[in-house]
Amino acid sequence: YPSPMTPMTPITPATPASESSGIVPQLQNIVSTVNLGCKLDLKTIALRARNAEYNPKRFAAVIMRIREPRTTALIFSSGKMVCTGAKSEEQSRLAARKYARVVQKLGFPAKFLDFKIQNMVGSCDVKFPIRLEGLVLTHQQFSSYEPELFPGLIYRMIKPRIVLLIFVSGKVVLTGAKVRAE
């Protein structure tokens, strides 16, 4: 039988699995959220913790940092928390647990509910220069290249839903993933 040809429409360019480049992006940042499940008094936290910053006029959350894993957390009075800066999903979870423990030791009945990875940022290098002006022509539906505003080309992939920042040097930043597989 003649093998069925995947129609090459410009709308959904698909890369067959056999053409995988073998380049694995390196994770640079993970953003996760967790619900500590209780209301928090940010003034108390800022007073009694060494590693906390609280400037209510600028931002309505406490900014807390720990050394290992090296991360930053935004802790809100509602009890919700955002954890950023970890280099892997596991490190992000460990860091979030440590922040929760700090809050517990400060006297709040903190729990660890609905931990979720919200965003994963990775980077890689394809090791060859890229003609961005050519790429924006051939992949016009997914690309935005405005050198007057930003040196990189913004590629919004649909499947998986990832945004790539592609630079002339061949370096690529990938963001928007919720799981490593994406």
Place this chain on the structure above:
Amino acid sequence: MPGGGHCPDCGSTELVEDSHYSQSQLVCSDCGCVVTEGVLTTTFSDEGNLREVTYSRSTGENDQVSRSQQRGLRRVRDLCRVLQLPSTFEDTAVAYYQQAYRHSGIRAARLQKKEVLVGCCVLITCRQHNWPLTMGTVCALLYADLDVFSGTYMQIVKLLGLDVPSLCLADLVKTYCSSFRLFQASPSVPPKYVEDKEKMLSRTLQLVELADETWLVTGRRPLPVITAATFLAWQSLQPSHRLTCSLARFCKLANVDLPYPASSRLQELLSVLLRMAERLAWLQVLKLDKRSVVKHIGDLLQHRHTLVRKAFRDGTAEMEAGEKELRERCQGPEQGKEEVASSSLDLPEGKRPASPTPLLPPCMLKPPKRICPPPPVSTVTGDENISDSEIEQYLRTPQEIKDFEKAQAARQAARSVSNPP
């Protein structure tokens, strides 16, 4: 009238309700005396049941063009006229503005954003007709910040689902070069500096094409490259009189703003020209530098396709070899594999007409600041035990808390002294 009212004047019970200019009145039909008057105005509470739906949520908004939108549409037409755009552009830009206004996010936006939106609509129209209008020009005309413009532009392109073609470089060169005041003698432009417009345009275009081919344009703002190319084109057409003129002075007498990156682009373009000169037989012996090469730009451009091919080679393989070499060097003593061919990371010492340099964007030619070793594979599972001592390092001691509170109080006191209520 039932109700037992009678006129205080004549005592009649024939009282009639009448409204005089929508003000309700109780009037005696016998003597005409006004017994009571209603209130002309209604209070906020009276109007309670007339306020069920706010204006912004009613359909009244869709029926009329709001004043804010009218102002915006006028601004769009004004901008098109200032830029002397064809009349068809005006209609397209106005249509885009109206389309944008249908979105609630735009209707509720700040005035600053609505002003910038005017520029965005005009810019998109120009781009779609290949009219070379830069964002810098639009921002200058609107006294807008490029950052604010950038945000609104990206938002509106996404919101309206528009396909905006890229800025056409060749058209921009023609428009931009024509704006240089160098084609006629004037008090500020000595006769030796006056140049023929067509000659300058043609040469500038060739230089810009050369810059594009040699990776000096991709990822960079377009205008500074064109400024540098225009300067070189102008200099090279009469080098004997013009080599002494600097880029800054050139822009000043041409009455054009000098964009900051232009000097950097100029140096890069000169480097490319020097590399090409090394491949031209009768120039090799002259041992040119960045000043003297300008005299030969005409020759270099004439043979530019061949020269670029000869002067540069495919940079990718060379780059990988160079990086591998650097990694080996970092790892330990020399492996004995001494690469004779210069790696891309070996900066040429002096001016040796060495093996061709790789044709790569300047950002790839600079040596990396440091080789980032791949991070050690993390064995964290996320479920590790967290020791109390580790957490306690982040908590203040009671003494620290007291000190901190004292310091805060002192600062408060100092503030209230310096700012008496």
